[in-house]
Amino acid sequence: MVNKSRPTSFDIAYRAGVSQATVSRALRDSPLVSEETRKRIREIARELNYKVDKNASNLRRQSSVTLALLLFEDPSPNDTLINPFFLTMLGSITRACAQQGYDLLVSFQQFSEDWHADYQDAHKADGLILLGYGDWTTTRDKLQRLLEQGTHFVRWGPVIEGQPGMSVGSDNREGGRQVAEHLVSLGRKRIAFLGFNSPTAPEFRDRYLGLVDGLQAEGIAADPALQVDVIDSTEVAGYAAAQALFARGVDFDAVFCASDLIAIGAMRALMEHGKRVPEDVALVGFDDQPVAAFCNPPLTTVMQNTKLAGEKLVDTLIREIRGEPVTSEVLTPKLVVRRSCGAELPATAAQPKRRATKAQ
Amino acid sequence: MVNKSRPTSFDIAYRAGVSQATVSRALRDSPLVSEETRKRIREIARELNYKVDKNASNLRRQSSVTLALLLFEDPSPNDTLINPFFLTMLGSITRACAQQGYDLLVSFQQFSEDWHADYQDAHKADGLILLGYGDWTTTRDKLQRLLEQGTHFVRWGPVIEGQPGMSVGSDNREGGRQVAEHLVSLGRKRIAFLGFNSPTAPEFRDRYLGLVDGLQAEGIAADPALQVDVIDSTEVAGYAAAQALFARGVDFDAVFCASDLIAIGAMRALMEHGKRVPEDVALVGFDDQPVAAFCNPPLTTVMQNTKLAGEKLVDTLIREIRGEPVTSEVLTPKLVVRRSCGAELPATAAQPKRRATKAQ
DNA sequence: CTGAAAGCGCTTACAG
DNA sequence: CTGAAAGCGCTTACAG
Numbered sequence: 001m002v003n004k005s006r007p008t009s010f011d012i013a014y015r016a017g018v019s020q021a022t023v024s025r026a027l028r029d030s031p032l033v034s035e036e037t038r039k040r041i042r043e044i045a046r047e048l049n050y051k052v053d054k055n056a057s058n059l060r061r062q063s064s065v066t067l068a069l070l071l072f073e074d075p076s077p078n079d080t081l082i083n084p085f086f087l088t089m090l091g092s093i094t095r096a097c098a099q100q101g102y103d104l105l106v107s108f109q110q111f112s113e114d115w116h117a118d119y120q121d122a123h124k125a126d127g128l129i130l131l132g133y134g135d136w137t138t139t140r141d142k143l144q145r146l147l148e149q150g151t152h153f154v155r156w157g158p159v160i161e162g163q164p165g166m167s168v169g170s171d172n173r174e175g176g177r178q179v180a181e182h183l184v185s186l187g188r189k190r191i192a193f194l195g196f197n198s199p200t201a202p203e204f205r206d207r208y209l210g211l212v213d214g215l216q217a218e219g220i221a222a223d224p225a226l227q228v229d230v231i232d233s234t235e236v237a238g239y240a241a242a243q244a245l246f247a248r249g250v251d252f253d254a255v256f257c258a259s260d261l262i263a264i265g266a267m268r269a270l271m272e273h274g275k276r277v278p279e280d281v282a283l284v285g286f287d288d289q290p291v292a293a294f295c296n297p298p299l300t301t302v303m304q305n306t307k308l309a310g311e312k313l314v315d316t317l318i319r320e321i322r323g324e325p326v327t328s329e330v331l332t333p334k335l336v337v338r339r340s341c342g343a344e345l346p347a348t349a350a351q352p353k354r355r356a357t358k359a360q
Numbered sequence: 361m362v363n364k365s366r367p368t369s370f371d372i373a374y375r376a377g378v379s380q381a382t383v384s385r386a387l388r389d390s391p392l393v394s395e396e397t398r399k400r401i402r403e404i405a406r407e408l409n410y411k412v413d414k415n416a417s418n419l420r421r422q423s424s425v426t427l428a429l430l431l432f433e434d435p436s437p438n439d440t441l442i443n444p445f446f447l448t449m450l451g452s453i454t455r456a457c458a459q460q461g462y463d464l465l466v467s468f469q470q471f472s473e474d475w476h477a478d479y480q481d482a483h484k485a486d487g488l489i490l491l492g493y494g495d496w497t498t499t500r501d502k503l504q505r506l507l508e509q510g511t512h513f514v515r516w517g518p519v520i521e522g523q524p525g526m527s528v529g530s531d532n533r534e535g536g537r538q539v540a541e542h543l544v545s546l547g548r549k550r551i552a553f554l555g556f557n558s559p560t561a562p563e564f565r566d567r568y569l570g571l572v573d574g575l576q577a578e579g580i581a582a583d584p585a586l587q588v589d590v591i592d593s594t595e596v597a598g599y600a601a602a603q604a605l606f607a608r609g610v611d612f613d614a615v616f617c618a619s620d621l622i623a624i625g626a627m628r629a630l631m632e633h634g635k636r637v638p639e640d641v642a643l644v645g646f647d648d649q650p651v652a653a654f655c656n657p658p659l660t661t662v663m664q665n666t667k668l669a670g671e672k673l674v675d676t677l678i679r680e681i682r683g684e685p686v687t688s689e690v691l692t693p694k695l696v697v698r699r700s701c702g703a704e705l706p707a708t709a710a711q712p713k714r715r716a717t718k719a720q
Numbered sequence: 721c722t723g724a725a726a727g728c729g730c731t732t733a734c735a736g
Numbered sequence: 737c738t739g740a741a742a743g744c745g746c747t748t749a750c751a752g
Binding site for chain 1: 366409410412413416419426431448450451454458463465466468478481482483484595650651653654655656
């Protein structure tokens, strides 16, 4: 066990025979220090395992070089599971932060409660990244308050006219449109939609509106009887929604689901009803989570570029903190064709292209 | 926009007509402050949206009330995907930290490089949680160095005799034993194992040794020709391993995979070879990731209790930081029977019991 | 290129 | 119960 009290810049200065100020400059790579002095100081710092005290440094510089990620979720508060899509986003945000030299604080929030968003006020973080959904109408007010408090933040979500603050989000409507176009090209005409159609859930709604747009472009009118409300992005909710669809007794030859998990639940219901995917019913999801490639048949879906999304979120926030001009960003999603939609595929295309990492 | 400069304790003191010291005491709930004074001060702090500056507070108190999570991964460094098992662990660790009032810093590390583990030295965190795998033999040395530097840390992984520092991990051997017992009870005798059998990967190896134990207990000798090395926990690696197994031309009536992702890859290979799961070949995974319940047929697997694991990791680390006596913890995994092993199931048991959360 | 000094915003031992 | 004062470990304007 090494001596408990960590060395300070004064210890380094003493050994190097210079002032503490010079040590500080050398370690911050100030051009005011001679190459030789800097080298000597760095060497001694390494030997003593000296690290600049971030608390002192941050206090003095009035910045923390840290971002805080607020992850919202309301259902199943006692459960460990979080929507895997957000977990993936968390991964790409962590990477993007590291690339920019920022640390990342992660925090869970209950959407319905007052947000524990005082990271910036407490100087723990320079700004916030907001991830997760809830009723959009209440989100608005909370974002407005953050803005008024002078909090730097960026939100993952749809870019909506006149919303407070910056957003980075997918063009969900375009995604829905691509699905419509593709399914119609395969001869499907009665396309059901499982997902909430309400302004309180703009992502799901936009995916639906895109579907309607795409159908219209092909001269097909969307049938409201084919739209079933699903709020939660879960397998269970998807199963229930598909059951509800069957209960209506309507005809359909395709199902477009607002998320991959909903699609997987729908797939279970379809099979229980003796429907073959894709022969009887084509199935399409949204997100392109890894599970989409692994289910049977592999799921055609709309990919959201989570890697780019993480980078854009971090970049936008950092630039906002620095006072540079920033705008919201819309990312274009991309249809990923697998077997569940019934398209002709080259032999290899059904194989998953993504990999997860190392052991366990 | 509010005035950019955040209020300090002096601003509160001035308005409350007390000294700055009293403000500090009141906000830390010191018993040395009268109830009335405390109330007045809290009220004013709320009005001004005052938050104690953590950098100043931490600097003075020499603690950060923050833990750092180091996530290791070596393959696919340019890719966004992380092993979903670790992402799940990340979720439960975040929750556990919040419950204990600690903040959590998250950081990715390349296993092969020098660990960027100076969070404690820089006073950014009071201790480290290490998550992820790599060659155990090199891990050892790095852990030893951390210990010598006086770093507080706890590691997710197998509890191994004489290893440096504390660990929290599953009893992988017991998990493998349960699988053997279950498969043998279903009449399977030729059980293949897809996973690395090497001391450098003790988790996978223990799962294999448990299988061997369990077979032995039933009077069955394990056949080394049925063990195929798989290092990465990926669908692709699992597919390749199953192909290798077929190439050997050996007989088998069951496949136990060291992870769920490996099992999903194996399932694809089995189907391509015209083998029905579970009729021809029983299939079992490890981890119980959500995907296990969603594949077709649903995958029998061994559940690792990630929620409990996160809590134990955080508890152990915090107690270690406080200087309380701590020991490594071994968690008992649990077999989750689904359809892929061919067991008789009650009608509802095939349904997934887990849910993910809200929209997107 | 270097040093002496001020000060970031707190917490807490000391004195009353 | 309260206040005056020291000090946590840095960074940086100022002077040389």
